[in-house]
Amino acid sequence: MHIEVKSGNILEAEADLLIVNLFEGVTRPGGATGAVDSALDGHIRQLIALGDCSGKLGDTTLLYTLGKLPAPRVLVVGLGEASEFDGLRARVAAAKAIRAAKQAKARRVATIAHGAGIGGMHPIEAGQALVEGSLLESYEMPAARSGGEDSSRVETLTLVEFNGDNIPLLEAGVQVGRIIAESAMFARDLAATPSNIATPTYVANEAAAMAEETGLDIRIMEWDEMEALGMNILLAVAKGSDEPPKFVILEHNQARAEELPTIVLVGKGVTFDTGGYSLKRTEGMWKMKYDMSGAANVLGILRAAALLDLPLHVVGLTPLVENMINGHAQKPGDVYKGMTGKTMEVISTDAEGRMILADALAYAGRFNPDAVIDQATLTGAISVALGEQAAGLFTEEEGVKARLLAAAEATGERLWPMPMYDEYNEYIKSDFADVKNSTSPDRFAGVSTSAKFLQHFTEDYPWAHLDIANMSWTNKARPMYPKGAAAFGVRLLVQMLRDWQ
């Protein structure tokens, strides 16, 4: 979708469809909506009076201009109650409107920025919200995109603004929104790509191409280097596959590492999770191509950090492996010593995510970080606990927790704090190693024990773990999250980084 900002009167826009908006309870619309209403001899006011145009958040009403305007159709999207309006609702309105425009088969769409008028939003924020809502809602996974011309795709979205002074501000917002949405879509593409294509090597190559485009520093560690570092817990997973593992290290502002705060982001990158010898059931296994969503997110966030030129030293670490079965594969009962020198016992080869993260979190300590945040599709148990409503947040650091919760509130990418009681360590005590990778024989506290396992391998830095297993693949579409790969966490963490200072 091509997006442009134009100064002028939306009544004169040459488009297949005009988008204007309405707050709930307004009976005499003002601004652009009022102007359209007058040009249509009070049509919108009549619809409101009849109860056919409610202004409820995301409700859309389509009307025809019958030659009274150059554009043949107008779509009125509801913004909800004015007192409740915020950036998230502006995004939802943009998403719902673009969905309705697509259903109307409009190819050229002109819109106003939702909330920039009586909504009281700053034009930069309004421009950003419009673009994020529109692009993320219109996202199609690679297989759908390659399926030829879809005549109902919106081709151009023109943001029309009456007040010329606002144009540079809207443009700045549009640029920020584009960077963030495209970074999330980059992550969605990676997560949606089947694992026969998206191998560790492929993902590392994509990271390298992205780094080249954005100016990020990149280093890709191969097997030998990981072995030399003692990353034997990570390699225990990797050795079961013919695909060589990769460990991607991306850095934004590497040269200014000393003077800027350092934030390390770690993402689980299991390009496919069969479960290993603790084999998964067939049903649902196909989805395990998205078991590298944490890694995909980290690549997307680093992309955004570079393009937004954030004044931070941001490091992205993505251990990339395939969890398979061969003659060398790890087995339950095996004991491995990782980079920290601590040992772990394998109970389930299907608890592989925490294994690769153990060595990645150990490596994170090398950057002397102000915070380390990992994202991982770590447990099925988080879905049982939270459904598709919020990712699990595990941390004992109040500062990082507050920053993450604020970003969650702002972006609508919700987090719910989960307990990390030390007593959970009892559940993963091993008779043969410092810790075991899963509880046995029962499955008590499957989410909290996974976080406690990770904590064993963190160094002395503020740390938070996000279990995004329940949020990374959208099964039931929501505004901005069509079915499929979600890249849940990209907007969240970009927001946290932008607000860091």
Ligand code: BES
């Ligand atoms: N990748 C899975 C977790 C997962 C499950 C993500 C379903 C998305 C949807 C992870 O590697 C895994 O297999 N976890 C096990 C842990 C258990 C063996 C302790 C699980 O949740 O069953």
Ligand code: MN
């Ligand atoms: Mn697994």
Ligand code: ZN
């Ligand atoms: Zn997994």
